[in-house]
Amino acid sequence: MTDALKTKTAPEGEKALKPLSRAEALARVKADPLWDVVVVGGGATGAGIAVDAASRGLSTLLLDAQDFSAGTSSRSTKLIHGGVRYMKNPRDWGLVTEALHERKVLINNAPHLVHPETFVLPCFKKWEREIYTVGLALYDMMAGKASLGRTKSLKADAAAARLPGVRTEGLMGGVEFFDGQFDDARLNIALIRTANQHGAACLNYMPVTAIERTGGWIQSLTATDKETGESCRIRTRMIFNCTGVWTDSIRRMVDPDAPSIVRCSRGSHILLDRSFLPGDSGMLIPKTRDGRVLFCIPWHGMTIVGTTDVEQREPDWNPQATEEEISFLLETAAGYLAKPVSRADVKASFAGLRPLLRAPEGGSTAKARASMRSFPNSAT
């Protein structure tokens, strides 16, 4: 390891390490050091690993093919939650408890980017209020000290008052509960900057194009600077493949015959005017016709409605919501909103691809997701 590459966290009282510019990071790469860690992918997973590695004093290089966070990590439903939908299966409660704890850690660590949010689940059937109150009270209890507020059962008038914009005709009541909301892309960039401050070199527009093996061990990889077209060989002790839905393409750089382990499920969202849900609370629609939950959430002066779950054959750098998905979101939301909503009300749409573990026997994306319990972030 060259001296220039010895990355240490700044001891207390000393000035923090100066973040590297792109040119400086490139110069480091060109100096051909042996990196302790190379992280491929600058989404939430890669950025988190880079912070961890660099803050342990390991020389760390992070490479992304496009902008940091341009993949799934800027295309989420913007929730930091324990996963209410997982409450229905007690086998998933361990995952929910862990995620609820992490929710509080994130709120404490980045209060400017992650905040508690009130949600109301409107009930149009008599039994729904009791059932969902019990489920959501349990959800809150599982948070323990990390609770963001107590779940409350609401009568119809209170539910309508807490959730302006909800359809009041036939409304039997509601359940108020608390969860977290965040700015996914900004949190991702904050992590990249933190890694950078700990001495990691982080380069975007620098796709990994080949991985070289010697004697059965990965010794180096090749990355190409998209700005200049120049390729460089990078030596490393360890590679983390954090490329989400592109995981297979990296694995096949090592073994062209490697079986696929990841499949993509597209989740789309639409943005409506804030007037459809003008209050400060989000709405949880507990069951769509394909058995999912749907969120309508205040977001930068708009309302986000999402999401869907549609199998997609191949990864896509810029996935798009289809007209069918937009109709499904509008149709589902219309059943819960007081104001009539149509295609003309859709201001924008965006879609993200969930990297799902491919179930060996095939089967539904929901089944594949159930087998990915160790990846709570992929569960929304």
Ligand SMILES: Cc1cc2nc3c(=O)[nH]c(=O)nc-3n(C[C@H](O)[C@H](O)[C@H](O)COP(=O)(O)OP(=O)(O)OC[C@H]3O[C@@H](n4cnc5c(N)ncnc54)[C@H](O)[C@@H]3O)c2cc1C
């Ligand atoms: C519709 C939807 C809604 C979601 N909602 C939520 C939510 O509300 N809350 C939540 O916590 N989670 C949510 N998730 C899950 C969460 O967004 C993902 O788990 C997370 O973003 C995955 O991050 P990642 O870093 O693994 O992948 P990505 O963000 O996709 O990052 C992978 C990166 O790898 C890079 N890459 C690919 N190939 C190469 C290469 N050859 N060389 C270099 N770089 C490469 C890509 O450019 C990309 O930046 C949602 C997911 C979806 C799809």
